[in-house]
Amino acid sequence: MSTTHSADALKGSVTSYAIxxxxxxxxxxFYAAALGSEVGEPYSDEHGNEVAFPVTVGDTMYIFWTSSSFTAPAWPQQDLPFHMDLAFPDAVAAEKRLLELGASKPDFQPGGDHWTVLLDPCGQPLCISQAQPS
Known part of the structure; x- marks a missing residue:
């Protein structure tokens, strides 16, 4: 027996990203401060240790997991499993603020005038750019 579903019934939506x-x-x-949000109630592992920390921005939740085996990618030599692109009304001021929050700026900057690459406090690249006027 086959089951049929409408196309809309099978459309998923992204509710969170785990990093x-x-x-x-x-x-x-770091990302809560960068995005004007707050860190939510943490999630604990089976031993009661806080290991996951949610940050909600709009309708999307970002969950930042502590992993003892995590190593930051050796960028730009290694491909990135992911990275974030963040746009700000004032990208110059945002860069300064993100550096104050613990980001660093690598020498390699492939974006020219279009974007700036920073490394977040865990060493993962993120790109920042000027927000486009709406």
Missing amino acids: WADDGRRLAE
Whole structure:
């Protein structure tokens, strides 16, 4: 017996992104500050240790997991499993603020005038750019 579903019934939606780090709390605090949000109630592992830290922005949740086996990619030599692109009304001021929050700026900058690459506090690349006027 075959089951049929309408196309709309099978459309999924992304509700969260999970991002591993050597210190999930530190990374959650960094991105919460960068995105004007707060770190939510942490999730604990089976031993009661806080290991996952949610940050909600709009309808999307980012969950920053602490992983003892995490190592940051050796960018640009290694391909990236993911990276975030963040746009700001004032990209110059945002860069300064993100550096104050613990990001670093690598020498290699492939974006020219279009974007700037930073490394978040766990060493993962992120790109920042000027928000386009709406």
